[in-house]
Amino acid sequence: MKSKKVSNISRRSVLKAGAAVLATPYLISRPARADEGTVKIMGVSTVALQDWSAFEADTGLKMDFVGVNSDPGLYVQEVVANEAGDSYDIFIFDGGIEDRLGASGHFQKIDPAAMKLWGAVADSVKSSALLQGADGTQYGVPIVFNADSFGYHVDAISEAEPFSWGMVFENEKMLGKVALEDTWLTTLPNAALYLISKGKAITDPSNMTPEEAKMTADFLIERKKAGQFRALWHSYEESVDLLGNREVLIAECWEPVIKQLQRDGKNVRYASMKEGYSKWMIGAYLPSQAKDERLARAYKALDWFLDGHYGAQMAIQQGYATANPQAALAFAKAKGLSEADLGAIKLNIEKVEQKMTLPHYWQNSAPQHVEAIEAEWQRFKQA
Template identity: 30%
Template structure:
């Protein structure tokens, strides 16, 4: 561990030190060579943020670049153009596609300095001392491999991780309380006729289907054996009901992008919809009252991980490990907390948050001063409490996880019918 810290410490200063003192040999030569490395981090817009690349490049002394793709685009790049990516920032369920293809390598957990501090949510499948829901693709189920080049998952902890746990959250519905009469306390509200023409659902089939499942079961219109792995009949019935709602004019939109969801809610065209936490933040920065509403049936959980592509070796693999260790060291956790996301080592994030911010985002305490977004706009005023409460309160109520179902090809085909209806 000490070696890792010292190596990272010389990355930015080695060249200057070498010029001043004529010091040669490792780690100075290593640092002078690694500064010529460029790492490409590719993932979705909510986590693949240019601010992270800039800070990493500044701190590490080599260049980190970000490439933003959508969910299908990431899998396409990983399978068909794997050498164009170095670090794949994937959702957990996507590992079910890329690990069998052999496009990523196992991560040696002994080279991750703070592995012992990573949340048990990923490492052990527990949270607050209890097993987390296994409906859907929970992180622990895809966390480990038997070896660096294994193309299947281990059933328990090993020395090889599929990915380094990164950002995650508990998702729910976004609402405009200033435009809604009465309380919203159930997923059933997403399909309530009183919101006809004012509701929207995300147009990502793996995620949108879960919001539909939660809503239809809460409304008593469907009962599922396993909400995270629907049977063909359940898929047909569920999407059939979504199509019926669409033909009745219920859906104002099926949104595809972060910006679409923000604009729909900020404009008031939509008053209830599938939403991501940073989108709620973005609406609030416009001075619009938007709430990430806790619901009695629980949350839809999701998580991301940083995977190392198989082509990495030598100095570039060294750089990748440096980057993964930096990612967990705290700055990223503090930055993404202001978007409403959690990091896999919360205590490290604490060092990069004020006492007020830590209390608000993680402890469920009322803000003692205004809370701001990562770019400085006010999102919450003093006295506000985070929607859903503390970290423990929110994640103790995860009911299902984003997933790739066994019958995914059928789902994708039916979802296309939903779009075309």
């Protein structure tokens, strides 16, 4: 089995679907096609397991996984300019890229009948706009996803969940004790969710008009001047330190931050929300070149990603949901995993059944008025 990494991991960068094509033509080595018992995957490093032995035992296939950064420009370069579909059987990229690479013919339509476990995937998950083309064509299979919110110190919060986003953005008890993620991609829409709950006219937090973005930035500037925010964090490590050292008591952050701090003995939790979440997804896509035996191997691999062993690993290690969490729970019980591990998997079942069904919002890395939104974010930062 192989698991290679060609660049540093970043679950998501500040994404633009129209990112410039990279100048260097062949950044990723092309695997040989000689071994017909191997499935070859190019994917975001976040989804990779450290040990693929269970995959190989269950499927009878070898795994050759090449990890890449979360970067749509890289995806386009490899798939379009470098014709990576000639060599790779599956791409696992940030959801949304199918709007560009599916409609252009570089990804093929998914055949649900080719997967035994497709029917076990919740409709609210597989129908995500981050897996389907603009015309509703199913190009992607969900691999991992999450509903991001905020982490907090349990002893500092007396209110009961589910919380409002007002806990982060308009909370007099937490003045100077809140950290925000330093990106418009999540922080502006999360603030917009709160404004919607207050009756403000915002149609889609992930695709705001210039006027809506200005209203949201004006609100954030007002709260910034009131002293609400202690810091903007830029990296996973920085968010861990801010919350772990109690420099802040609330941090808009990724769930693995809370998993790590809990392992370190910190009494922190990841919040459930009333208004909605920052929902993201990484999907698997099939290159148009994959046919016959290559295609059969690809679907066999995708079925394994939809099954229990992979889902259990992601839930326990990262707190990420997978497409078939009930299978993960059944696997954990059959293998006699700990109550803590079972609890992590059950939380992911809750996500699929409750959090993912809320209407707002799937992350949109390329909203219609992205330049205006970016400008409003910079105005907030400079205020």
